[in-house]
Amino acid sequence: MIKVENLKKHYGDIKALDGISFEVKRGEVLGFLGPNGAGKTTTMKILTGFIAPTSGDVNIDNLDLLADSLAIKEKIGYLPESVPLYTDMKVYEYLKFMAELRGIKKAKLASKIKEIVKVCGLEKVLKQNISELSKGYKQRTALAQAMVHEPDILILDEPTSGLDPNQIVEIRDLIKKIGAQKTVILCTHILQEVQAVCSRVIIINEGKIVAAGTPEELRAKARGQSYIICQIKGAEPDKVKEVLGVIEGVKAVFLLPKQFEQGHGYKIEVAAGGDPREIIFKKVVENNWELLSMNQEQVNLEDIFRELTTN
Amino acid sequence: MNKVYIIFKKELQSYFNSPMAYIFLSIFLVFSSWLFFQRFFVVNQASIRDFFGFMPWLLLFLVPAITMRSWAEEKRSGTIELLLTVPLKDREAVMAKFLSSVAFIIIALVLSLALPITVSALGNLDWGPVIGGYLGALFLTASYLALGLFISSLTKNQIVAFLMTAILCFIFFIVSDGLVINSLGSFLGTIFKNIGLSSHYDSLARGVLDLRDLIYFGAFIFFFLFLNIKSLASRNWK
Numbered sequence: 139m140i141k142v143e144n145l146k147k148h149y150g151d152i153k154a155l156d157g158i159s160f161e162v163k164r165g166e167v168l169g170f171l172g173p174n175g176a177g178k179t180t181t182m183k184i185l186t187g188f189i190a191p192t193s194g195d196v197n198i199d200n201l202d203l204l205a206d207s208l209a210i211k212e213k214i215g216y217l218p219e220s221v222p223l224y225t226d227m228k229v230y231e232y233l234k235f236m237a238e239l240r241g242i243k244k245a246k247l248a249s250k251i252k253e254i255v256k257v258c259g260l261e262k263v264l265k266q267n268i269s270e271l272s273k274g275y276k277q278r279t280a281l282a283q284a285m286v287h288e289p290d291i292l293i294l295d296e297p298t299s300g301l302d303p304n305q306i307v308e309i310r311d312l313i314k315k316i317g318a319q320k321t322v323i324l325c326t327h328i329l330q331e332v333q334a335v336c337s338r339v340i341i342i343n344e345g346k347i348v349a350a351g352t353p354e355e356l357r358a359k360a361r362g363q364s365y366i367i368c369q370i371k372g373a374e375p376d377k378v379k380e381v382l383g384v385i386e387g388v389k390a391v392f393l394l395p396k397q398f399e400q401g402h403g404y405k406i407e408v409a410a411g412g413d414p415r416e417i418i419f420k421k422v423v424e425n426n427w428e429l430l431s432m433n434q435e436q437v438n439l440e441d442i443f444r445e446l447t448t449n
Numbered sequence: 450m451n452k453v454y455i456i457f458k459k460e461l462q463s464y465f466n467s468p469m470a471y472i473f474l475s476i477f478l479v480f481s482s483w484l485f486f487q488r489f490f491v492v493n494q495a496s497i498r499d500f501f502g503f504m505p506w507l508l509l510f511l512v513p514a515i516t517m518r519s520w521a522e523e524k525r526s527g528t529i530e531l532l533l534t535v536p537l538k539d540r541e542a543v544m545a546k547f548l549s550s551v552a553f554i555i556i557a558l559v560l561s562l563a564l565p566i567t568v569s570a571l572g573n574l575d576w577g578p579v580i581g582g583y584l585g586a587l588f589l590t591a592s593y594l595a596l597g598l599f600i601s602s603l604t605k606n607q608i609v610a611f612l613m614t615a616i617l618c619f620i621f622f623i624v625s626d627g628l629v630i631n632s633l634g635s636f637l638g639t640i641f642k643n644i645g646l647s648s649h650y651d652s653l654a655r656g657v658l659d660l661r662d663l664i665y666f667g668a669f670i671f672f673f674l675f676l677n678i679k680s681l682a683s684r685n686w687k
Contacts, residue, residue: 186534190685211536218534220527224459226466238455239535283531 145194169336215289371401387412456545495572516597585653
């Protein structure tokens with residue numbers, strides 16, 4: 139549905155985007171993940187036709203972004219990062235204005251607005267001035283504007299910022315529901331959000347894609363599928379590292395910097411598919427140390443994110 | 450529904466959503482009436498030429514106040530990102546903003562008709578120059594507005610937009626003023642006489658309906674609307 143090839147955007151000497159390519163299919167929720175300043179918002183601005191790329195191709199539904207920009211804009215609903223609203227308007231006026239601009243026929247106008255108002259929970263504030271709304275309501279008004287014409291493609295730049303935890307859950311559920319039939323691109327730096335709603339993730343850093351895949355695939359790709367945290371008493375850390383380090387399936391052993399009441403903590407990285415917990419236990423007993431605790435933990439997206447976006 | 454009309458309606462509405470519109474209309478009507486009647490009873494003639502004499506100077510400060518928000522505010526608050534990502538051509542957005550500001554000015558001019566009506570009740574008013582004057586005022590303000598909208602599209606700062614517009618309107622108005630032209634040579638003088646707004650405005654305000662003046666104003670407006678469209682398109686520069 140959306141095909142992006144070798145997209146570049148330079149602001150003077152600064153390379154905001156340095157050749158990114160990806161594809162999004164219908165019915166996918168793509169998470170666009172990256173630290174601040176990675177180029178997420180720039181990518182969204184290009185996809186929505188607000189700015190043109192320095193080079194590269196964007197193809198949406200077999201339409202070229204620059205040549206058929208009006209036809210493409212009709213298919214897209216966009217929530218910009220800055221949550222732009224005409225603050226001198228009332229909520230209903232604003233939604234009506236945006237719905238008209240997005241080309242909804244007059245006969246359907248009222249029913250479409252009513253629908254989206256219900257979905258976004260705006261019934262109570264319809265007659266209020268936008269400037270008087272709380273941040274959460276402003277966010278939801280802007281979200282309603284993006285979805286009022288039931289777009290094929292929904293592009294959301296940090297849609298849950300400023301919402302309270304209940305609203306966040308509601309909006310995430312909503313995005314998931316929409317994502318089942320439509321295409322959603324979700325820009326965020328909140329990792330739980332990606333884990334909660336996205337069917338696929340692209341991590342970008344400094345204008346380049348550093349990882350892509352389903353959340354599960356990304357986890358699997360990470361160095362060591364899992365790791366073990368254990369606490370051992372009565373042993374020299376160096377000796378522990380030496381003994382445990384040679385166990386089959388163990389990639390590396392690190393001493394945790396954290397102080398424990400008794401003994402020391404260790405992080406043992408495990409090769410993909412391995413589970414050396416039994417052997418670790420036996421080795422500890424053989425050496426007359428005492429094992430106080432042992433937990434196996436899955437590598438999560440946060441670890442991957444940190445690993446990929448810091449040098 | 451036509452996209453231009455949708456934005457036109459919203460823009461015009463938003464003038465009246467803020468106190469700006471009411472302040473503008475009050476200042477315009479109070480000042481012009483005051484300045485006019487101050488001289489009117491001294492001169493004791495049923496003519497409103499004076500009214501059209503100071504009109505350009507009054508508008509020099511009022512027009513920038515109307516146009517300064519137009520694009521600068523959209524840029525500052527980010528709503529321009531909405532406006533330019535909905536299915537809408539840049540030129541439709543520019544036209545809508547221009548037409549709504551012209552419509553607002555027409556409201557102001559219509560309200561000021563109280564002046565000639567009062568005068569005609571007091572004496573025998575010649576309506577020819579009045580119609581010419583209003584036509585001149587309309588074209589002059591439309592020119593100021595086109596220039597002001599373009600300036601507003603260059604900045605995020607309303608104050609900068611206001612001052613730049615006032616200064617440029619002043620320059621464009623003054624270059625064809627008699628004082629400037631006479632101090633230049635005959636060659637430069639003729640050029641400046643044709644470039645400046647005041648000479649064309651004066652001839653309309655005298656009641657002379659010359660096609661060349663109308664073409665001049667049309668070209669002036671078109672030129673700055675065109676620059677406005679280009680300045681929006683500059684976001685697409687690679």
